[in-house]
Amino acid sequence: MKHQYRYHPLFSALIAAGLCGMSGMALATGVTAPTTSSSISVGEVSSTTGALNTLAHLPTKKQVFNSTQSVKVINRRQMATAGPAGGAAQALAVAPGINVVTDGPSGAPRSSISINGMKTGWGNIAGNANDGTVMVTFDGVPMVDPAYGVWQGSELPQMSMIKGITATYGPGYPLNRWYNNIGGSVNFSPLQPTRKAGASIGMYYGSFDSKGIHFNVRTGEHDGWSGIIAGGVGSSGNYLNGYGFNNPGNNYAYYGKVRKSFRGGHISFGGYVARSVAYRPLPIPVTANPNVTIYGVDPNTGAVNPGPIYSQQTTGFYTTLPYSVYWKEAFVKTYLIYSRFEQHLTPSMVIHNLLWYRYGDRVHLHYNNTGNAANVLNQYYNASDHTYGDKLYLTVNAPYNNISLGGYFLNSKYNSLLYFYNQNQIATYDSLSPNAGNNVIINGSPVYNSPSLPSAFHSSYLYMTDLAAFVQDVIHPIHGLRITPGIRVVQFQTNFVNNSAAQFPTSVANLIGHNGDYQPNSSTNFTEFEPSIGVNYKVTPNVALYGNYATGYKAPAGATGTYAHELTSTLQPQKSTQYQIGVKAYVKSYGLLHHAVFNANYYHLNDTNEIIPIPVVNHLYSRFASGSSVFSGVNLSMDDNPLYNLYLFSNVSFEKATYSNYTTGHGVSYAGLPISNVPAQTANIGAYYQIYNSGILYEPRVWWQYTGVQNIYNNNTGAPTSQKLPSFGIFNASLRVKVSKRYLFAGMHDASVNVTVLNLLNKQYNNYEYISGGGYYGVAGQILGEPGMPRAVYLSVNASF
Template sequence: MDLERRLRFFWRQNRMIRRKQSLIFMALFSALAVPGAHAQQSTTPAGGATTAAAPSVGKVTQTVTVTATGETRVVQTVNRTSMLQAAPGTSPIKVVAQLPSVDFTTSDPYGAYEWATRISIRGFNQNQLGFTLDGVPLGDMSYGNWNGLHISRAVIDEDVGRIELSQGTGSVAMASTSNLGGGLEFYSLDPADKRSFTLDQSFGSFDAVRTYGRFESGLLPHDVKFYLAGVYQGSNKWKGHGQIGQWYAQFNAKVVKYFGGKAVWTTYADYSNRHEVDYQDLNKIWEQKLGYHWDNYGNWQEAIQAAYACDGQGSYPSPVNTLAANQDPCDAAYYAGSGLRRDFLGYSALKVAVTPKLLWRVTGYGHRDDGRGLWFTPYTPSPDGSPISLRTSEYGITRGGFLTSLEYDGTRNRVKGGVWFEGETWDLARRFYATSVASPMHSLYHFPKNPFATQWAYSFPTTVYEFYLQDEYHVTPALTLAAGFKTEETNTDGKLSPEVLSNASYKPGQYAQGSLESGKPFLPQVGVDWKADKHDELFADGSYNVRAYQPGGYGYGNTPWGTTQAGFDQLKKTLKPETAWSEEVGYRRNTKRTSIEVSYFHVNFNDRLLAIAQGVGIQGFASILSNVGGVTTNGVDAAATVQLGHGFSLYNGATWSRSVYDNNIFPAGQAEMYTKGKVAVDAPEGLWKSELSWKQRHFFANLSSDYMSERYFTYSNDGHVAGRFLANAGLGYHRALLGEVDGLKIQFNVDNLTNAQYYSTIGTNGFIYSDPLSLNDNTLQVGAPTTAIGEMSFRF
């Protein structure tokens, strides 16, 4: 029984609740949810999961929920059991990679390195998808996120209860201004009813160490329960020199209180402090001539020598001196780079059963982020004569908002509507700090101070307004129709800071200022679900979505503000926000032993915005933003889980998808780019995922594989990386009771079993039109080698 029905039940049974309050709370409220509950997910309670996460036969395996019965769209779930069987410290977003249509890439072993972590679904990349945690918006989760934060910083991995993925059409109620396509909804664990303390210790390859602890209060007087959790993880990069340590500390707290069976109040808080040393972006020539393990110098004197050589003085250090002049030895390596992030995220949510059929929800949230992207550049010398300076991208987010909704559950109609408002200020600056010939003078792990120059500094105040309304009408017990729409408006004003405007070197019109509005007054979503019998059903849906403009300065993504004032003023006359119409039709079958889903999807992506990069990424030149037309995607995906007996289950997911450009590109001042009919960059046509799982009494094991076909990294399709195949394995022992220990788990995981060498993430420095020899754009990263990690967990 889901949260809404529980609240309505208790509303009717208020007298009985008062008489038997403690029994009812223990038996029925142990898995109450935060906003976003769905009735069909009863085995993994909405808003999280208690310490028990038993799968239901025919729907949930140890891997995924293949189907979501009764949904008019594709909705699939990764449950807590699957997440706990991944290697400790594995990003929740990496676990989702086993689902169909999901293209996931990363260059670190755990999928947590934000610069190179990418997820694409049905032709849409990460910043065109939607992401939420317990209903709270996370923005587009891109690097240098302007309106949220990455899921790995929003919640500790072990505190995630479940993940829901909508591959093609995100929920009409999803709080997102970026979900042109699907959406990922993460749900944190609720506190358990039983008091306990969990300690989890793991060690692994590359000096990895992770310590996690969680204290559960259990159900206290006045119907309150809470948990406090913390984690520290440290490891080295799997390649590189010098400062290569990666570490973070994170803390979560969650409190749930019940009010007489009519309401539940939830408060959640998260603090994260993350330090990541960068892997160098590569091209094929560098990887071939300098080696698979090539990375930044990490040695200051070598970096100084290379910077002088870049200016035409002397020679490059070995082995960069083997590169020809046209193979860009200047950018083959820098001293180092890193990303630093400090975040605080919190929300408070209330659910009230106003009447037996009417449920009200309201959530208020706030988020503060301070971040730095550090990069030692040879293109801007320091004032004292050093040929290198420290270049930073400096971020600051202050945002807050609320979501409120009403849901009426009648005999045949389930009507829901709601409002989302967010106010935000995003500060972004590009600054330079001095180094000396003798030393870098700055650590990769600390925010630098006292810049000698500021290239640009912006403030982007933004407001978001969204309203949605939807009705699910049960025509018959077998036939459901759903129709709804949302209205979305985003207003962003780009303002140069007084620091820049008062600078003697500032030239009026050098950088863009001004406001832009995006959104649409009517974004419809329709769907139908027909149950042919108790095992089989057909569904179809369609939706229209819009994406807000991305703020930023020179060389910063697809931003309209990354140009001059004249360029911006010209853009405003014709600029349109990106939109997409998505359609899908599919079939589901659920029996005791099998669960199958097959769907066909079609997407028209219109008014695609593209910033044509000028120079290499570290130079930060102005980009040329253009409306480059549309992309058409057609594809089929399928997923099936079979219970084989004797504790074995087999999952397979397959996708064929083709995304092609509809138009040629006519960038201002450049030759026509012939892209019509070309396959979209970073959009593999074939994906295959498989996992064999086994569980017998206290032991469990799994063997998984992941195939991805070739991907293009140029718009003309003359540059590509080959397909790749990865295999992973896990083995463990779990026992609920063992003497004084309430829970014991021992687990061992190995990723990339065959030690495959492959190109992982592409497009880290954007994409260009043509690069057949992979000489002109260092935008590739290679994948991590075999990684092993062992874990021991106790619960007392």
């Protein structure tokens, strides 16, 4: 308790800062609100009257204030807390209620991201009951494959092309939903074409041999046409390294968009491509165990090879295994093309259409000689997804009402291929064969395992068709009051195809090796209704009370894994119901409040029909538990420019998350236990100060990020626990020096130099721990941890033209 208590005054200070800002906003009630317009701009219903469209643009503070939803906009100033090498995951960590865990210092390694406990990401999956419940979009276009439902931060490794991020807590408006918004959504708004031509370029270098370069070029507008192209490349080692191997990673991302404006509308064409490659270190034993050494085991007998005992205590907090013992390389590729069309049909009616195609591909290459089963020495895993779709809707501005109605369809083809093998081991018959356990002898000679005759395998396809239709209204019965009722009808159609016999005909026909896909072909069809309503009432022109309620559904989680292992008759769409009540404020200018925003809300979310993956020891497949979860908590956020040269922001969250039901396949119930990997508190607070002297701007920045205690998962029992991972707080700082035009070459607008120091005090901590089932190192019951990043220093330079 002593370790936790020392942070309580800081939490009190954060809350006090928010309450002080709130009291100042209340005093500002005498400020006259700016006159609003009821006109409709091309591409969206006017933000002063219509529902907030978080997909079409980066919302302004005023638009967020007017909405009935809990929305956080992360601007470029706050995104800078990720550092120049950081990617999408690191940039999201600054928002209230969002917790991020990564296993590397750049945008290339994988990560796990949660919004109020609802998760997405492939990192740290042990016990993640709510994975795949957060929608992620790029310029409003979905990036999540519908079948697996999980998005990875390494799909957006370059933040230089992103001008802001919008996080919505809960399902949100029907207008903005896709197919897995049940826990929340995140939209990354890229840079857009501009009226005037321009360009910028930047470079960075820093700790762990991190380096990168990025650029953007804007054509300006010519006869209604304008365009932009942006991109970047980066590479880095890892702070987790040892014995000559630094677990490197590299990435690139490019984005382009062309827009044609015409009378009453516009059309645009966009494209995005990204590739990230990173070696993924193993979690490290927290304490020493004589059965785990840095030299692993004999790959054929499983006997422990003598050597130094491997653990954070003995071989170093950040030390990983030699490449000859273990390595895992993950490749992530994303290709996205899309077109958006908007046109006024009448002065009060606009038609909107979005057409898109996305291809995603994930490959794991894996060598594991740490004590796992000898027959899974090598791994190949490839998951790919093709998705195309179209979204069409109308917005109608009527007296006292703003109506949006329409829908979308999409088709998706998801392929999962996995096999393990040890080329030094003789193939054996599986447990269903009359010769179970015996060696495979063909033409009098033993046959060894290989990629074509693996020891364990699966191959399958999941075809999905998602349909949705929605209608929502924004009603203005009296001045200062808006009510937003809405309803969506969704349909999830799936067709599972077991492809193992076609991919591995010899193995399946002769029952050689373990086939992880043992369910036959099947199909499902679910139709559900999603009602929602929100209210925003302005107590004063600057302070509003708001609340909302929504129901959301997503298709059964787990893609081919679920359909390959579970009876189709037992599957149901995952469902969430959530309500929020809160107060928000926006003051453009009053006293020390300048463009100041404040938001405080209480939320309560029920998540049901969960399918919870439980990885088994030999990594051949997953077992599944069923569950229901309850999340409740408070989020507080504020930012302000109290002085012309001072910027402050603060975000604080408190959360309680428990299982109302958690039942394993063996019928054991763990209802009432806390949900794993959900911090009880998160917080961040920052201050930026500017000093201008002789044409040079100096901007020192300091910020602090805190993650409270969280419960860890027991992969040995396949159940949550009440065992705690300690809290940790990290201090960070940077100095930005910006030079004006008077000191620059002709044609340059500005140039800046930045020095960023993350984890300033070099705090040593684990950001994730779990109790092992023995899959890694062959020792069940030991605690494995993933260290957070130590002190890191970066130098970056940027110039604009």
